[in-house]
Amino acid sequence: MVGCSCQKLPQNFKFGAATAAYQIEGGWKADGKGKSVWDEFVHTHKDAIEDRTNGDVAADSYHLWREDVRIASQLGLDHYRFSISWSRILPSGLPNNVNKAGVKYYSDLIDELLRQGIEPVVTMYHFDLPLTLQSLGGWTNPLIVDWFSDYAKVLYSLFADRVKTWITMNEAVVLCDMIFNTGSLAPGIKEEELAPFLCNKYLLLAHAKAYRIYEREYKNKYHGRISLANNIIWIEPYKHPRDKELAKLGLDFMIGRYSHPIYSKEGGWPPTVEKILLEYSLKQGYNYSRLPSFTEEEKKLLKGSADFYAVNYYTTYVIRPAKKGERGFWFLTGSPELDAMMEKPAYAEPSAGVIMPVYPKGLRQTLSYLKKNYGDIDIMITENGYAGKHQMYDHVRLKFIKDHLTEVYLAINEDKVNVIGYTYWALMDNFEWNSGYSVAFGLYAINHDDPKKIRSPRLSSQYYACVIKTHEINVSDQCINENIDKLHLPHYHSFTNRISASKTVIVVLFLGFMYIYYYR
Numbered sequence: 001m002v003g004c005s006c007q008k009l010p011q012n013f014k015f016g017a018a019t020a021a022y023q024i025e026g027g028w029k030a031d032g033k034g035k036s037v038w039d040e041f042v043h044t045h046k047d048a049i050e051d052r053t054n055g056d057v058a059a060d061s062y063h064l065w066r067e068d069v070r071i072a073s074q075l076g077l078d079h080y081r082f083s084i085s086w087s088r089i090l091p092s093g094l095p096n097n098v099n100k101a102g103v104k105y106y107s108d109l110i111d112e113l114l115r116q117g118i119e120p121v122v123t124m125y126h127f128d129l130p131l132t133l134q135s136l137g138g139w140t141n142p143l144i145v146d147w148f149s150d151y152a153k154v155l156y157s158l159f160a161d162r163v164k165t166w167i168t169m170n171e172a173v174v175l176c177d178m179i180f181n182t183g184s185l186a187p188g189i190k191e192e193e194l195a196p197f198l199c200n201k202y203l204l205l206a207h208a209k210a211y212r213i214y215e216r217e218y219k220n221k222y223h224g225r226i227s228l229a230n231n232i233i234w235i236e237p238y239k240h241p242r243d244k245e246l247a248k249l250g251l252d253f254m255i256g257r258y259s260h261p262i263y264s265k266e267g268g269w270p271p272t273v274e275k276i277l278l279e280y281s282l283k284q285g286y287n288y289s290r291l292p293s294f295t296e297e298e299k300k301l302l303k304g305s306a307d308f309y310a311v312n313y314y315t316t317y318v319i320r321p322a323k324k325g326e327r328g329f330w331f332l333t334g335s336p337e338l339d340a341m342m343e344k345p346a347y348a349e350p351s352a353g354v355i356m357p358v359y360p361k362g363l364r365q366t367l368s369y370l371k372k373n374y375g376d377i378d379i380m381i382t383e384n385g386y387a388g389k390h391q392m393y394d395h396v397r398l399k400f401i402k403d404h405l406t407e408v409y410l411a412i413n414e415d416k417v418n419v420i421g422y423t424y425w426a427l428m429d430n431f432e433w434n435s436g437y438s439v440a441f442g443l444y445a446i447n448h449d450d451p452k453k454i455r456s457p458r459l460s461s462q463y464y465a466c467v468i469k470t471h472e473i474n475v476s477d478q479c480i481n482e483n484i485d486k487l488h489l490p491h492y493h494s495f496t497n498r499i500s501a502s503k504t505v506i507v508v509l510f511l512g513f514m515y516i517y518y519y520r
Helices: 035-046 061-075 100-115 142-160 171-184 195-217 244-263 269-283 295-304 361-374 393-415 459-468 476-487 490-496 501-518
Strands: 014-017 077-085 121-123 164-171 223-239 309-321 340-343 379-383 419-427 443-444 455-457
Touching: 014 459, 035 061, 035 195, 061 077, 061 100, 061 455, 061 459, 077 164, 077 309, 077 419, 100 121, 121 142, 142 195, 142 379, 164 195, 164 393, 171 195, 171 223, 171 244, 195 223, 195 244, 195 295, 223 244, 223 361, 244 269, 244 295, 244 309, 244 340, 244 361, 309 361, 340 379, 361 379, 361 393, 379 490, 393 419, 459 476
Parallel strands: 014 077, 014 419, 077 121, 121 164, 164 223, 223 309, 309 379, 379 419
Antiparallel strands: 309 340, 443 455
16 A cells, blocks of 8 residues: 555565775775776866865775675675776776786675675776776777777676676766766866767767677676666656656656667667757757767667666756756756756755755656666666765655655556665765765765774664665664664664654654755
């Protein structure tokens, strides 16, 4: 029954948490690691980071990886999603020099996760391109398709016997669209005309080629599964009926460009995207579309090159026609090609992440959209997390997780979507790109001024542990309190003991309003 306190996710549903190499590892030049674009960017563009910090040490997971496994085990995670630093394995980005220390680091981490009964979900690439490859054009050079597939071959040869779930790329829409349209993220290059669309094509082909290598050489032996993780901002119409068509086009740009070539029956770019970009390019004076076309051979390579759909969901925006003189950049503020602007919904709740208003219902809408457009595919939520302040009262994050899991429950039971897992971002506080350490996503808090980088459980981690244990979304106070007792957390215990199940909602709402008032 919808709204029933017995909401329970399927027994085969998997729960996890996620991190990324640059954001937690530190050890930025340890043991033969090569430079990445982020290593370079934070040292040469200090003002681009809100608190002028960097990931040189971060959570020091390069040295404290056993602590990461310990807290993952403490939560009872089914899987831990982490990324491999390309330049830690291949310092130059190319396979002629494999760094043994980097190999040992990831091999030890994988082995220890498996010993603790936690599945490693490995992301090959999470924004940290080797600097040497960037100097050759990076994701705008067609040779990167081969560079990435060579890197994938090395990873498979080292870890395919133990890793059964792979994510090739993380958040192509950020990697191509946000980076090149704004220049605010590493490598700090702003080029809006051609770079985003060259990146679109070469990234997809690199993914597909890596997929086919595994399919050909490893799948029959190890039976692993591969996908790429798409960051999806759900897009809703602003006010007027005319905005509905604009929202559909926005979703074609947001979701379709990175999904249609892989998951659709016909393959290739979404026809609406091809048409709009050709018309816009011709108006600009080009005699071709700025979106490079696929050959028939490339379409065949791409089509079906994923075993499930991996989705990162954080937020929802509304879309409307641009007013005279308005021009936003695609992915967050608008699209010149669509002559449209995007805004934060008035009905969403704020968070400490200024670009991430909270709207849980958008997750269900996203999941249902994927089923409607691409069929009954397995969908894994590979990221979903709350951007909070370090000193925040953690009931807000607890409510965030609960509300989003409720939407997952409804998508499974009401919309019949095959959602197979949920991964919270992040396991611990980390270096959050341009925000540095000014926001906190972690289930476990880290005081980054403390050289010991102690991982301290937040209250939300204990709620999540109870969900994992029971598969129930509306867990009992007793379960949370038992976890708190085991961890000797009296500052939480005295509070939760006073809350009966019937009063929890009132308290959470009150704290939520107080948080919004003080931190908005």
